Amino acid sequence: MRPLASARRASSRQRTMNRFRFLLFVAGDTARSQQAYADLRRICREHLGEGGFDIAVVDVTRAPETAETHRVLTTPTVLKEAPEPRRRITGDLSDASKVLTGLGMLPGWPDPLPQMEP
Numbered sequence: 001m002r003p004l005a006s007a008r009r010a011s012s013r014q015r016t017m018n019r020f021r022f023l024l025f026v027a028g029d030t031a032r033s034q035q036a037y038a039d040l041r042r043i044c045r046e047h048l049g050e051g052g053f054d055i056a057v058v059d060v061t062r063a064p065e066t067a068e069t070h071r072v073l074t075t076p077t078v079l080k081e082a083p084e085p086r087r088r089i090t091g092d093l094s095d096a097s098k099v100l101t102g103l104g105m106l107p108g109w110p111d112p113l114p115q116m117e118p
Contacts, residue, residue, distance in 0.1 A: 020044065020053040021082040027075040028061050036076035039093035047100065078103065 024040055026033035037057060044053040060067040060075060070079055077090045080103045089102030100106065 018052070019082070020048055020080065022053065022055045023058055023070065023079040023081060024055055025058045025060055025067055025070070025072045025075050025077040025079070028059060033059075033076065036078075036093050040078060040099070043093070043096045043099050046096065047105070080104070 022040065022044070024037060026036055037055070040055060044055065058066050060072065072079075074090050076093060077088060078093065078099070079088045080086060085104060087102065087104040089099055093099050
């Protein structure tokens, strides 16, 4: 194996591990669904950079089993799959600070929160 190819694969794995992964659950191809996607993409671009995230859209009318597996009851719902911890937010995604707070991506993140002594 060539060292350069190995370094590229390691670099690619590292980028994948550092990327945020989101599932956006929507109901059909509606104006509300399109707005939810646009809002989430805008927030991600502004706060994570263009290459720092992946968004997978799940249409619950076409994939109800996926919604059930993830216990999604309302749309739009965003599930942050990575990095841990997994968090979700439901409803209007236009307010960036509410979305970031709901997904656990507060200022200072990803620095861990201090642990309380027992």
